[in-house]
Amino acid sequence: MKSSTMCNSSVVLLKQEFxxxxxxxxxxxxxxxxxxxxxxxxxxxxxxxxxVAIASTRKPATRWxxxxxxxxxxxxxxxxxxxxxRKQDMRAASGLMKCSKKILRRSSLIARxxxxxxxVTEPSSIARKLVKNxxxxxxxxxxxxxxxDEVSLIQETLDYIVSLRVQVDVMRRLAAGxxxxxxxxHHQF
Amino acid sequence: xxxxxxxxQPQFRSGIxxxxxxxxxxxxxxxxxxxxxxxxxxxxxFTALLELPPPQAVELLVKEDFPVKPMPPPIFPxxxxxxxxxxxxxxxxxxxxxxxxxxxxxxxxxxxxxxVKQEPLESDSHPNSSSPAVSNQSLKSNKRKEREKKVKESNxxxxxxxxxxxxxxxxxKLPYVHxxxxxxxxxxxxSLAERARREKINARMKLLQELVPGCNKISGTAMVxxxxxxxxxxxxxxVEFLSMRLAAVNPRIDFNLDxxxxxxxxxxxxxxxxxTFAPSIWSEGQINGSRQHQYQQPWHxxxxxxxxxxxxxxxxxxxxxxxxxxSYDSPANSASLHSSHLKMEL
Numbered sequence: 100m101k102s103s104t105m106c107n108s109s110v111v112l113l114k115q116e117f118x119x120x121x122x123x124x125x126x127x128x129x130x131x132x133x134x135x136x137x138x139x140x141x142x143x144x145x146x147x148x149x150x151v152a153i154a155s156t157r158k159p160a161t162r163w164x165x166x167x168x169x170x171x172x173x174x175x176x177x178x179x180x181x182x183x184x185r186k187q188d189m190r191a192a193s194g195l196m197k198c199s200k201k202i203l204r205r206s207s208l209i210a211r212x213x214x215x216x217x218x219v220t221e222p223s224s225i226a227r228k229l230v231k232n233x234x235x236x237x238x239x240x241x242x243x244x245x246x247x248d249e250v251s252l253i254q255e256t257l258d259y260i261v262s263l264r265v266q267v268d269v270m271r272r273l274a275a276g277x278x279x280x281x282x283x284x285h286h287q288f
Numbered sequence: 289x290x291x292x293x294x295x296x297q298p299q300f301r302s303g304i305x306x307x308x309x310x311x312x313x314x315x316x317x318x319x320x321x322x323x324x325x326x327x328x329x330x331x332x333x334f335t336a337l338l339e340l341p342p343p344q345a346v347e348l349l350v351k352e353d354f355p356v357k358p359m360p361p362p363i364f365p366x367x368x369x370x371x372x373x374x375x376x377x378x379x380x381x382x383x384x385x386x387x388x389x390x391x392x393x394x395x396x397x398x399x400x401x402x403x404v405k406q407e408p409l410e411s412d413s414h415p416n417s418s419s420p421a422v423s424n425q426s427l428k429s430n431k432r433k434e435r436e437k438k439v440k441e442s443n444x445x446x447x448x449x450x451x452x453x454x455x456x457x458x459x460x461k462l463p464y465v466h467x468x469x470x471x472x473x474x475x476x477x478x479s480l481a482e483r484a485r486r487e488k489i490n491a492r493m494k495l496l497q498e499l500v501p502g503c504n505k506i507s508g509t510a511m512v513x514x515x516x517x518x519x520x521x522x523x524x525x526x527v528e529f530l531s532m533r534l535a536a537v538n539p540r541i542d543f544n545l546d547x548x549x550x551x552x553x554x555x556x557x558x559x560x561x562x563x564t565f566a567p568s569i570w571s572e573g574q575i576n577g578s579r580q581h582q583y584q585q586p587w588h589x590x591x592x593x594x595x596x597x598x599x600x601x602x603x604x605x606x607x608x609x610x611x612x613x614x615s616y617d618s619p620a621n622s623a624s625l626h627s628s629h630l631k632m633e634l
Contacts, residue, residue, distance in 0.1 A: 143531075149527065230513065233509075234513065236517055237520070240517060240521060253493060253496055256520065257492070257499060259520065260516075260523065
């Protein structure tokens with residue numbers, strides 16, 4: 100089907116993009132992680148570099164990616180530098196952190212103002228409460244989701260899901276490929 | 289294809305790490321319909337159409353500059369056409385008017401062909417993210433309102449209270465939305481804005497529903513949100529799990545970046561053994577190209593991995609692991625090419 104191949108090409112580009120950046124990020128850790136324990140060093144390193152990579156493919160446009168990058172910048176600045184490149188990183192760093200902090204502050208104020216205790220048992224309000232619950236859960240899931248209104252929340256979720264899929268797909272292929280290769284090696288000996 | 293999917297289904301369920309089985313079951317129905325390429329019915333083309341808008345719409349909604357490689361960006365005419373289709377689907381999913389919807393479906397399927405032909409002709413220059421996104425959204429909402437109003441008119445044949453000046457088709461270049469109040473509804477600006485906002489939200493929810501597998505059949509915002517949350521959580525868990533797995537599997541660390549980037553250009557190197565690997569795990573790239581499938585494929589992996597090991601061991605006798613990973617010609621598997629290098633780096 101032509102349509103599916105059209106989707107596929109843009110997805111493939113995304114994947115290649117992601118992969119390249121991920122590799123760049125992994126190089127940062129390669130010297131440290133040669134003989135480290137799995138859980139403490141290597142897994143977070145891999146995951147972080149993957150996250151940075153996937154966020155950077157969407158870097159300018161979406162809020163979740165900005166939030167993710169800002170978050171990682173706080174702890175692993177070097178990694179982000181490696182993946183992004185020097186100049187962009189400097190520009191991005193201050194901008195991102197300011198942006199996200201401002202948003203968080205604003206949203207907390209708004210939330211406080213709007214809390215009004217009510218006792219209603221109409222079905223519509225129950226439904227609304229349910230939706231609100233779900234929305235807050237979604238916000239907690241999404242990086243940087245706290246400071247978003249509903250409209251942009253849904254938009255960001257869309258984008259985030261797509262990027263997560265790309266990430267998962269590439270990682271999965273890599274894992275399977277490496278598994279296959281190690282299997283072949285064992286078989287040959 | 290079909291029996292294979294059925295047979296491997298129970299294996300997937302066992303191999304899942306905390307996924308939602310209901311969600312997966314629904315997803316497999318979708319795969320079913322999409323894999324069996326035989327039907328040329330309106331149903332299958334509809335699902336194909338449904339596939340197209342959300343991922344493309346997502347791309348359109350958040351369009352930005354790639355520092356490394358330019359992505360083929362959508363040009364504006366195709367944007368509008370695409371958004372029109374998406375909006376039409378969103379409208380007619382809610383309306384109960386079947387003859388009209390089938391008319392529009394046929395019209396939009398022809399539109400889809402035009403769009404698909406247009407896409408390969410896209411240029412490499414991309415616009416900035418902010419302005420197209422904004423104008424896209426305003427265009428989209430504008431067009432959507434026009435369509436919705438037309439539907440409502442034809443359905444209800446009611447009088448309209450014109451609260452704002454409504455521009456029929458000249459609203460393409462306006463940066464704000466013209467809204468019409470429907471019959472029997474308040475016309476002050478607040479409720480209008482409220483309604484516009486709600487419609488925006490609903491349209492995006494529709495897109496989300498199409499993206500997340502298994503959400504199409506659910507009605508009700510809370511349930512859909514539930515599914516979406518499950519989906520996002522499952523994906524995040526997958527990332528965690530995969531990163532742990534990758535960390536555990538690869539003890540070696542080597543540098544092969546140059547070869548990797550060079551190899552990317554020649555990813556379609558050797559197709560000398562495509563047939564031998566057809567049944568193997570990488571066949572997922574050939575089975576389908578849609579993103580939804582690629583989501584479902586991860587589950588496909590877990591179950592399929594065990595039985596196909598034996599087969600791979602046999603065939604890999606005369607194929608080095610590297611060429612084996614190179615032999616998948618579909619562009620989606622260029623990632624598989626890199627895996628052979630990347631795993632050395634890990």
